[in-house]
Amino acid sequence: xxxxxxxxxxxxxxxxxxxxxxxxxxxxxxxxxxxxxxxxxxxxxxxxxxxxxxxxxxxxxxxxxxxxxxxxxxxxxxxxxxxxxxxxxxxxxxxxxxxxxxxxxxxxxxxxxxxxxxxxxxxxxxxxxxxxxxxxxxxxxxxxxxxxxxxxxxxxxxxxxxxxxxxxxxxxxxxxxxxxxxxxxxxxxxxxxxxxxxxxxxxxxxxxxxxxxxxxxxxxxxxxxxxxxxxxxxxxxxxxxxxxxxxxxxxx
Amino acid sequence: xxxxxxxxxxxxxxxxxxxxxxxxxxxxxxxxxxxxxxxxxxxxxxxxxxxxxxxxxxxxxxxxxxxxxxxxxxxxxxxxxxxxxxxxxxxxxxxxxxxxxxxxxxxxxxxxxxxxxxxxxxxxxxxxxxxxxxxxxxxxxxxxxxxxxxxxxxxxxxxxxxxxxxxxxxxxxxxxxxxxxxxxxxxxxxxxxxxxxxxxxxxxxxxxxxxxxxxxxxxxxxxxxxxxxxxxxxxxxxxxxxxxxxxxxxxxxxxxxxxxxxxxxxxxxxxxxxxxxxxxxxxxxxxxxxxxxxxxxxxxxxxxxxxxxxxxxxxxxxxxxxxxxxxxxxxxxxxxxxxxxxxxxxxxxxxxxxxxxxxxxxxxxxxxxxxxxxxxxxxxxxxxxxxxxxxxxxxxxxxxxxxxxxxxxxxxxxxxxxxxxxxxxxxxxxxxxxxxxxxxxxxxxxxxxxxxxxxxxxxxxxxxxxxxxxxxxxxxxxxxxxxxxxxxxxxxxxxxxxxxxxxx
Numbered sequence: 001x002x003x004x005x006x007x008x009x010x011x012x013x014x015x016x017x018x019x020x021x022x023x024x025x026x027x028x029x030x031x032x033x034x035x036x037x038x039x040x041x042x043x044x045x046x047x048x049x050x051x052x053x054x055x056x057x058x059x060x061x062x063x064x065x066x067x068x069x070x071x072x073x074x075x076x077x078x079x080x081x082x083x084x085x086x087x088x089x090x091x092x093x094x095x096x097x098x099x100x101x102x103x104x105x106x107x108x109x110x111x112x113x114x115x116x117x118x119x120x121x122x123x124x125x126x127x128x129x130x131x132x133x134x135x136x137x138x139x140x141x142x143x144x145x146x147x148x149x150x151x152x153x154x155x156x157x158x159x160x161x162x163x164x165x166x167x168x169x170x171x172x173x174x175x176x177x178x179x180x181x182x183x184x185x186x187x188x189x190x191x192x193x194x195x196x197x198x199x200x201x202x203x204x205x206x207x208x209x210x211x212x213x214x215x216x217x218x219x220x221x222x223x224x225x226x227x228x229x230x231x232x233x234x235x236x237x238x239x240x241x242x243x244x245x246x247x248x249x250x251x252x
Numbered sequence: 253x254x255x256x257x258x259x260x261x262x263x264x265x266x267x268x269x270x271x272x273x274x275x276x277x278x279x280x281x282x283x284x285x286x287x288x289x290x291x292x293x294x295x296x297x298x299x300x301x302x303x304x305x306x307x308x309x310x311x312x313x314x315x316x317x318x319x320x321x322x323x324x325x326x327x328x329x330x331x332x333x334x335x336x337x338x339x340x341x342x343x344x345x346x347x348x349x350x351x352x353x354x355x356x357x358x359x360x361x362x363x364x365x366x367x368x369x370x371x372x373x374x375x376x377x378x379x380x381x382x383x384x385x386x387x388x389x390x391x392x393x394x395x396x397x398x399x400x401x402x403x404x405x406x407x408x409x410x411x412x413x414x415x416x417x418x419x420x421x422x423x424x425x426x427x428x429x430x431x432x433x434x435x436x437x438x439x440x441x442x443x444x445x446x447x448x449x450x451x452x453x454x455x456x457x458x459x460x461x462x463x464x465x466x467x468x469x470x471x472x473x474x475x476x477x478x479x480x481x482x483x484x485x486x487x488x489x490x491x492x493x494x495x496x497x498x499x500x501x502x503x504x505x506x507x508x509x510x511x512x513x514x515x516x517x518x519x520x521x522x523x524x525x526x527x528x529x530x531x532x533x534x535x536x537x538x539x540x541x542x543x544x545x546x547x548x549x550x551x552x553x554x555x556x557x558x559x560x561x562x563x564x565x566x567x568x569x570x571x572x573x574x575x576x577x578x579x580x581x582x583x584x585x586x587x588x589x590x591x592x593x594x595x596x597x598x599x600x601x602x603x604x605x606x607x608x609x610x611x612x613x614x615x616x617x618x619x620x621x622x623x624x625x626x627x628x629x630x631x632x633x634x635x636x637x638x639x640x641x642x643x644x645x646x647x648x649x650x651x652x653x654x655x656x657x658x659x660x661x662x663x664x665x666x667x668x669x670x671x672x673x674x675x676x677x678x679x680x681x682x683x684x685x686x687x688x689x690x691x692x693x694x695x696x697x698x699x700x701x702x703x704x705x706x707x708x709x710x711x712x713x714x715x716x717x718x719x720x721x722x723x724x725x726x727x728x729x730x731x732x733x734x735x736x737x738x739x740x741x742x743x744x745x746x747x748x749x750x751x752x753x754x755x756x
Contacts, residue, residue: 004518007577011522028539052450071454073545130411134436136752137413138461138542144411148524162409179368179386179435183406209454215439
């Protein structure tokens, strides 16, 4: 017992002071891309062609990036000699509507809080069931991390539960493979109303690297309605946490 | 001797595909069965369409002691005599071939779907018409008074990938566990044909997201061999660091989840956090916790400076201290040992017969490790001794992880100290046409095997991926025999296999 207590002391207090403190992200972290169409050379479409998921569009010399498709591989930044696309260290990426995920140089509209009724129900206690529907276990792993002492998800009243019947909503990862479609529909139906759905990662939002493959469904909202989109491949745990807290109105 | 017919290759040695001998099915069968009996392992076994009504079977056999691979092929049409009755480690490969190409291995004792999709050649599925429904098949059934069946999944209680588990129980005792997967099947191998293209690397990075570096390494080594390109010593060294950081994060996480599954919360809580520290070290190098963009064809995508190296060494030392304390609690707590010891035992003979790889094999005293037996890249210069234990139980699988954590930390420290100067990246040439190459990498779960073939245009004409989980899922089913069903989570975590890596 004494050994255990000494071990506990040795391991120290590790919970980060999010959302109050400034989170520490790796120096090379690739967060929200910043677009400056003014710098974009006329006639150049290198970034559009380099993007593995077709996330970048150029219409009448105006660039846009769909965060729902973006894998944050920075191929576009690498091939752009004009500096029109730069990946920033901004980890806040979650949005309520798919249209808000399309960046075109304007201020991004981050996720808004649930409506009054839903916030009253879920604002102080949200139980989620996680469903992996073809996810590669990276989004799953960085969701799981939220339950460790570093993020201590429980302090925000959010908890992952073992059954959809105990849950207020689903947190879904993966492009929704054909083989998981039925299981996802059944799990969604098993969650009592009212319920919310959260799509985490490029796969769950758009199909990600698997867009248009015959065995996948290009994302969760092809199957069930989605209330919150959290982009990334995979999203950083802070990106997921920020999205969840915005939805519950704990970050504004 | 039929074995003299097979072509012998080293890991990552590209040869003209035409040099791989094509023999009759009887000779092929005899060769594989005898090779397996003499202690070789099937690293890969797959079919490639060779004419409108034929497929060519390719067997890649690994000789761990000699460090070389033998490859042989044979053309078959709609059926051939199954190898499985005489060579159990062929069982899942033959099921896969049957599902993909509708070629029946006659006499296969357990011919069921693997991933639940329509056949690539005949379009047949497990239903007469319409979509294939996963886990719709005849499950093994035990009958008798007081026998009951427990079905779990595909959606599980934790934050975990989907799979279906069917237990036949007598009271608390599990008589048989049957595992039915395929829910994660995205069709990656088919999508790779005609590549490489701008998505190929992303498929590799997400084959199994927790093994991003491992699978990407296997792919990059393969492409470099197919194109005859060289990778600089500095890049090789950084790749080794990335590989071992991935192993550290996952092994540490596994020690934590093993502790969690028996309700021993201190180590569960500590290791959950320390795992993140290792992931953050990978992010220190490349900005992504899973190593996305770090290993790329021709080298690595990110260089490190002195400051990165110093930070890495300092963080490693701190993490080693923390994980040491956390692991030490496990080995010194009787209630932990009581649950770990003699639970889920896999005998070494069974390991060899089923062709298990990685941590579960080494935990049963089967000393195989690609870093040692088939070294490529940096592992040719800096060898890591094989860590093994002899008891084959949950304890052994946990303890081997702990031994490997220590070895990996030593390896990274050495690499950082002796990091060669020079380029980190060279532009690789396009792959040569008509080549065949096998690439083996010891991922944190075990042997990752990629086989690539190029067509006359130099594009990939076939690509076969074997995740270590593909070998090891049956090992988990065997470990559960005569165990209490309540020990399933513990046994499952002690293997910690990949669903998407197997389903592809």
